[in-house]
Structures are given as structure tokens and as C-alpha cells.
Amino acid sequence: MPTNEKQQQVAEIKERLTGSSGLIMADYRGLTVKEMRQLRTSVRDMGAVITVYKNSLAQIAIRELDMPNMDEYLEGPTAFVFTPEDPVATAKGLLAFAKEHKVFSFKGGYIDGQLVDAEAVKAIASLPSREELIAKLMGTMLNPLRNFMAMANAPAGAFARAVQAVADQKAAA
Structure with a gap:
């Protein structure tokens, strides 16, 4: 039986997924607390939100919303960047951060109803x-x-x- 807290997190993930025009997933392993705080601040300045959820809870929310299977991107620690407005601007900011911090890397994303891989996220950032x-x-x-x-x-x-x-x-x- 899932706990009330997990059900609330799944509901939060579903709300963020439906209220976003894009989702970018990234691997943040190796970032220091200071670098992660810097990333959160820069993402917030772009109008986006970055959070970390358990992959299993994200998979449940994705299944319940009948979205494409994203299991291949949900391996290991995953940072979820929800972009409510312009995913291109957020991708540009994340790419700039990734160039400064080599340990930060894209896994993939879900942008405007399309499942995209890491290379496509980088291509979107160049638009x-x-x-x-x-x-x-x-x-x-x-x-x-x-x-x-x-x-x-x-x-x-x-x-x-x-x-x-x-x-x-x-x-x-």
C-alpha cells in the first residue's frame, strides 16, 4: 500500500508534467551542494523548476498520464527540469551550465509532446x-x-x- 506522502509526490509530478511545455532530465552526479544551489538559482531565473524525485514515483506518474515510456532516461539520480514557458531558453541555460560543469549531463526530455534524447536537447538549445x-x-x-x-x-x-x-x-x- 503506497503511503500518503508518495501519493502526494506522484500527484505533484503529474501536476508539474501537465503544467509544463517541456521536461528536461539530467544527471547531476558529482555536483557539489554549492553548484547544485547555483543550478537551482539559474533555473529559477529562467522561469523553470528543478527538482529531484525518486525514479519509481516519476515512472508511476508518467504511466498514469499515458505519456511515452521514459524508463531509459530514469536510471540513476535524475534531476527533473520543468519548463512552463519556453523550453529553448531553459535548454540554453542548462547547456551553458553543463559546459562549465562537465559532470552535469543531459539524459533526455519530453518537449512539446515529443520524447527527445540528450542530443536532441542539445540541438534544441542551439535554436x-x-x-x-x-x-x-x-x-x-x-x-x-x-x-x-x-x-x-x-x-x-x-x-x-x-x-x-x-x-x-x-x-x-
Whole structure:
């Protein structure tokens, strides 16, 4: 019979999984307490949450939510990083942390309904952020308008330069 505490933890895991747009799982073995505190702070600053659960409780929650089997990623100590908003920004931050701390490594993840491995998490971290993509899209959409405005203003500008040249000639004479 599962204890009340374990049932509450399974319910918490399920709530976090359903309220997140992404989950990144990582191996944190070898990090000192200070480094783990630094990781928690940086993850919190990104708007994400990092926690450590027993793998068996996570497996129960995943099964109850009818999510894909993640048993291969749930071996050994696992840090669960829940990203409520932009998984790309969180993955970028975690990748930067992993570059500084070689013992921290990705196991895999579940991002936007897709099960991904460690290499895919690293590839996601190399993508531009949502804001960058929106800015690029807006720039691309505005380019034809800018070109049209420049073309429309060209005759008026040429006429103004011609009038100015005539005025300069008459003033010099």
C-alpha cells in the first residue's frame, strides 16, 4: 500500500508534467551542494523548476498520464527540469551550465509532446529563442514594405535633388 506522502509526490509530478511545455532530465552526479544551489538559482531565473524525485514515483506518474515510456532516461539520480514557458531558453541555460560543469549531463526530455534524447536537447538549445524567431519573422515581413517605400520615395527624392541643383546653379551665377 503506497503511503500518503508518495501519493502526494506522484500527484505533484503529474501536476508539474501537465503544467509544463517541456521536461528536461539530467544527471547531476558529482555536483557539489554549492553548484547544485547555483543550478537551482539559474533555473529559477529562467522561469523553470528543478527538482529531484525518486525514479519509481516519476515512472508511476508518467504511466498514469499515458505519456511515452521514459524508463531509459530514469536510471540513476535524475534531476527533473520543468519548463512552463519556453523550453529553448531553459535548454540554453542548462547547456551553458553543463559546459562549465562537465559532470552535469543531459539524459533526455519530453518537449512539446515529443520524447527527445540528450542530443536532441542539445540541438534544441542551439535554436534561437522564441523572441529572436518572432523578431526575424517581423523583419522578413517588413522588408518588402521597406523596399516599396524606398522605391515610391525615389522619384520625389530625385525631383528634390534636381530642384536643389538648379537652385544652386542660379545662386552661383
